[in-house]
Amino acid sequence: MQEYKHSVSLDVKKCRGCTTCLKRCPTEAIRIRDNHAQINSKRCIDCGECIKVCPHKAKKAVHDSLDSLADFQIRVALPAPAFYGQFDNIDNIDVIIEGLYRLGFDYVFEVAGAAEMVSAYTRMYLERKDVKRPVISSACPVITRMINMNFPYLKDHVMPILPPIEVAASVARERMEAEYPDLDPDQIGIFFISPCTAKVSYVKNGFAGKQNNIDRILSMRDVYFKINDIIEKIDEPEHTAASGMIGIGWASTGGESSAIFNDKYLAADGIENCIKVLEQIDNEDFTGLDFIELNACSGGCVGGAMTVANPYIAQARLQILKRYLPVSPNRPADTKIPEKYFVDESVSFDPGHLLSDDRNTALRMMSEIEAITAELPGLDCGSCGAPTCMAFAEDIVKNETSADECTVIMREMFHDYLVNHKETTLSDAYRDFMDRSGKTREKKSE
Numbered sequence: 001m002q003e004y005k006h007s008v009s010l011d012v013k014k015c016r017g018c019t020t021c022l023k024r025c026p027t028e029a030i031r032i033r034d035n036h037a038q039i040n041s042k043r044c045i046d047c048g049e050c051i052k053v054c055p056h057k058a059k060k061a062v063h064d065s066l067d068s069l070a071d072f073q074i075r076v077a078l079p080a081p082a083f084y085g086q087f088d089n090i091d092n093i094d095v096i097i098e099g100l101y102r103l104g105f106d107y108v109f110e111v112a113g114a115a116e117m118v119s120a121y122t123r124m125y126l127e128r129k130d131v132k133r134p135v136i137s138s139a140c141p142v143i144t145r146m147i148n149m150n151f152p153y154l155k156d157h158v159m160p161i162l163p164p165i166e167v168a169a170s171v172a173r174e175r176m177e178a179e180y181p182d183l184d185p186d187q188i189g190i191f192f193i194s195p196c197t198a199k200v201s202y203v204k205n206g207f208a209g210k211q212n213n214i215d216r217i218l219s220m221r222d223v224y225f226k227i228n229d230i231i232e233k234i235d236e237p238e239h240t241a242a243s244g245m246i247g248i249g250w251a252s253t254g255g256e257s258s259a260i261f262n263d264k265y266l267a268a269d270g271i272e273n274c275i276k277v278l279e280q281i282d283n284e285d286f287t288g289l290d291f292i293e294l295n296a297c298s299g300g301c302v303g304g305a306m307t308v309a310n311p312y313i314a315q316a317r318l319q320i321l322k323r324y325l326p327v328s329p330n331r332p333a334d335t336k337i338p339e340k341y342f343v344d345e346s347v348s349f350d351p352g353h354l355l356s357d358d359r360n361t362a363l364r365m366m367s368e369i370e371a372i373t374a375e376l377p378g379l380d381c382g383s384c385g386a387p388t389c390m391a392f393a394e395d396i397v398k399n400e401t402s403a404d405e406c407t408v409i410m411r412e413m414f415h416d417y418l419v420n421h422k423e424t425t426l427s428d429a430y431r432d433f434m435d436r437s438g439k440t441r442e443k444k445s446e
């Protein structure tokens with residue numbers, strides 16, 4: 001299996017090992033070792049939570065720079081719908097699109113327009129009798145990766161239709177290649193303006209093996225700071241915006257669901273809530289629902305780690321922008337979903353947390369983990385560098401750490417040492433004890 005490319009990186013020099021991110025990572029992918037955070041790439045789902053919570057700005061999103069516009073002769077911008085909610089005091093979308101042109105893009109294709117096409121295809125898909133219900137949206141890459149890793153029985157529920165980002169890129173590339181038949185296709189650069197890290201990973205890894213059409217992925221934050229001053233000087237922009245209420249609605253939770261024109265849906269956001277919903281669908285606790293929309297970020301894409309505005313303020317701004325827009329000007333003429341927008345297999349199971357490929361070994365390790373967990377204090381304090389006592393026990397069983405990293409155990413050991421060395425001073429006792437602990441660790445790693 002091809003190695004998964006991630007979009008969250010750590011600046012070790014800035015990390016203080018404070019454990020804030022450790023406690024918020026939904027997949028227990030983070031450990032604190034050698035006084036700084038480490039990310040287990042097999043477990044990370046690129047949700048960006050650790051970027052949002054790090055008080056020292058040590059976690060960073062990986063994305064392309066605006067300088068990469070120079071890599072192409074024709075530059076096409078694909079702004080995500082959440083982009084429009086970043087700006088204050090804007091009456092219409094035209095001014096933002098004009099700002100993108102002035103920044104150096106030659107064409108702008110709104111992802112909101114492609115979202116309206118995907119909404120129409122979703123309605124067609126839900127009319128089919130042979131689909132597994134509830135159908136789970138494939139738009140949030142964190143959710144599809146989470147299903148991929150932890151919910152194998154739900155993979156057949158994921159809608160096998162490309163998400164709006166990819167439909168927009170494919171329409172943009174087709175049109176550009178038709179408009180510039182003599183131009184080397186490599187000179188056409190498709191730039192997605194992303195609200196989140198997960199979509200960066202989507203672009204790097206593709207969706208269910210499909211090659212995507214996006215060449216560069218820009219941070220919404222970077223583009224916002226570049227064009228905010230530009231758009232303040234635009235008085236009368238040309239009318240170029242082509243998306244409607246439905247497409248813009250995809251930026252926040254409930255927008256995608258409301259476009260299926262069917263009230264048998266559930267829309268949730270926030271990674272913890274989404275995990276609970278997936279667990280309940282897995283347990284068949286939900287019946288009678290046709291569609292599930294899950295957004296890992298609070299508020300939906302407006303809450304992504306590469307946005308600028310508070311997600312709820314962005315949502316309120318989008319409400320105002322939507323007011324005078326048509327409902328859905330980008331409905332496709334197709335009466336059935338074009339084959340090119342289908343994926344053969346929506347997600348493939350890729351468990352990130354297996355203890356061993358061998359079932360017997362995994363069972364033995366599990367029982368060791370349970371036994372060690374029972375001996376640990378159960379405080380889940382994080383000071384050992386693992387998020388919970390059970391995760392710490394798992395690390396011990398995998399030989400990734402040793403029991404004396406637990407501060408409670410260490411305190412008890414030190415207490416016993418002091419009882420047996422009453423004659424030494426406290427500082428000598430401490431030094432001697434630490435030396436001995438170091439020897440103990442060396443012995444374990446032999």
Ligand code: SF4
Nearest residue numbers: 015016018019021054
């Ligand atoms: S939140 Fe995580 S990455 Fe940031 S300083 Fe603390 S341990 Fe390091």
Ligand code: SF4
Nearest residue numbers: 025044045047048050
């Ligand atoms: S991006 Fe999300 S899953 Fe990955 S380490 Fe950070 S919090 Fe954990």
